[in-house]
Amino acid sequence: RAASLDRSTQGSNSALSSEEDNINVVVRVRPVNDKERSIREQNMLEFPGKGQIVCQGSAPGQKPKVFSYNVVFEPAATQEDVLEYSGIKRLLEMAVQGFSCTAFCYGQTGSGKTHTLTGPPGLVESGASPFAADHGLVVRSFVYLFQLLRDHPDCHFVLKASFLEIYNEKVMDLLNPGTSRKPLQVRWSKDSRSFYVENLFTVDCEQLDDLFAVLEEGMRNRSVGSHSMNAHSSRSHTVLSVRVRRDESSRDVRCSTHGKINFVDLAGSEMTKRTNSTGKTLEEANNINRSLMVLGYCIAQLSDGRKKGHIPYRDSKLTKLLADSLAGNGVTLMIACISPTKSNFSETLNTLRYAARAKKIKTKPIVKMDARDALILSLQREVQALQAENMHL
Ligand code: ADP
Numbered sequence: 001r002a003a004s005l006d007r008s009t010q011g012s013n014s015a016l017s018s019e020e021d022n023i024n025v026v027v028r029v030r031p032v033n034d035k036e037r038s039i040r041e042q043n044m045l046e047f048p049g050k051g052q053i054v055c056q057g058s059a060p061g062q063k064p065k066v067f068s069y070n071v072v073f074e075p076a077a078t079q080e081d082v083l084e085y086s087g088i089k090r091l092l093e094m095a096v097q098g099f100s101c102t103a104f105c106y107g108q109t110g111s112g113k114t115h116t117l118t119g120p121p122g123l124v125e126s127g128a129s130p131f132a133a134d135h136g137l138v139v140r141s142f143v144y145l146f147q148l149l150r151d152h153p154d155c156h157f158v159l160k161a162s163f164l165e166i167y168n169e170k171v172m173d174l175l176n177p178g179t180s181r182k183p184l185q186v187r188w189s190k191d192s193r194s195f196y197v198e199n200l201f202t203v204d205c206e207q208l209d210d211l212f213a214v215l216e217e218g219m220r221n222r223s224v225g226s227h228s229m230n231a232h233s234s235r236s237h238t239v240l241s242v243r244v245r246r247d248e249s250s251r252d253v254r255c256s257t258h259g260k261i262n263f264v265d266l267a268g269s270e271m272t273k274r275t276n277s278t279g280k281t282l283e284e285a286n287n288i289n290r291s292l293m294v295l296g297y298c299i300a301q302l303s304d305g306r307k308k309g310h311i312p313y314r315d316s317k318l319t320k321l322l323a324d325s326l327a328g329n330g331v332t333l334m335i336a337c338i339s340p341t342k343s344n345f346s347e348t349l350n351t352l353r354y355a356a357r358a359k360k361i362k363t364k365p366i367v368k369m370d371a372r373d374a375l376i377l378s379l380q381r382e383v384q385a386l387q388a389e390n391m392h393l
């Protein structure tokens with residue numbers, strides 16, 4: 001099938017254009033791999049277009065199930081397609097304007113989360129150029145972000161990047177492995193009204209190479225610190241954050257905004273079930289996927305428009321850190337990663353259901369600015385309104 005992407009639904013970032021629809025859910029289907037091909041595994045998915053995925057019934061006589069999303073990336077879609085049509089460009093534009101944004105990959109181990117974010121194993125760590133063809137969404141986003149900054153010569157920008165891992169509900173700094181044996185604390189900041197990680201190493205990034213170096217360093221430290229990369233990455237979450245401070249001074253306005261983009265590579269979604277498996281210590285059983293389970297609860301609560309109840313952000317490290325994007329002030333992109341073959345089918349259905357639920361969430365994003373600047377801006381607006389009124393008199 002030639003069309004690698006269902007282009008009928010893409011529009012110009014239409015998924016994020018409405019004020020009330022700021023969770024964009026896309027699905028990426030990875031190609032059949034060599035092993036699956038060698039044993040001729042059955043392909044369970046069809047793509048009729050319009051963002052739809054048809055899953056064949058797993059037993060004879062069972063009806064096919066149809067799911068629909070903002071965009072579906074079929075197996076032949078390229079890394080560039082994901083940059084262009086996932087809606088990430090809109091998130092980056094909003095981060096530059098002062099919104100908190102999060103892009104996360106969800107799916108079972110082996111479904112292509114890391115590939116989507118950072119490309120094939122070892123690519124970033126090999127020191128490949130930031131313009132290498134296989135790079136994933138993170139490096140492509142860095143390149144786009146710097147393009148955006150060049151489009152605003154009237155503003156001054158300060159970018160700060162950090163990269164952490166959550167393993168067993170412990171936050172580890174991937175940029176400062178010397179201290180990584182001592183978990184960092186997540187605390188509440190009254191000033192910014194959001195959670196932050198205390199003593200997290202942050203790197204000032206003046207150019208593309210600086211951001212790229214942050215990614216490379218963190219990914220290197222991640223693989224050095226683990227005995228089996230695969231087992232480790234299926235249990236841990238990584239969060240790479242870029243904070244974007246924008247200082248704008250025009251004739252009589254001085255204003256700073258504080259935007260952010262998080263890239264989150266989640267633990268394998270199958271882990272929520274394995275949490276109860278035997279052979280784990282009690283702490284591990286409780287903790288290993290607490291973050292993933294709580295993220296699921298938060299999404300379920302947020303997506304149920306009728307309930308205005310308590311959203312349990314505070315119940316896990318990951319949801320604390322993502323609260324300001326998920327909670328209604330920001331913009332979120334969920335990339336649900338799935339494999340097309342029969343042996344993965346029950347996890348694929350779980351992921352598609354989870355993604356369908358996330359699609360129902362409504363948020364109203366707000367720009368974060370300094371309290372003083374916000375006051376000045378609102379007074380200036382008042383003055384302008386009064387002046388306009390005077391003109392009418
Ligand atoms: P996950 O992070 O979800 O566990 P990975 O991203 O590590 O999964 O993907 C598993 C394997 O499949 C990797 O070798 C990866 O390079 C490959 N892969 C995943 N998605 C794609 C894709 N879209 N195109 C080519 N290879 C892919």
Ligand code: MG
Nearest residue numbers: 113114115233
């Ligand atoms: Mg991975």
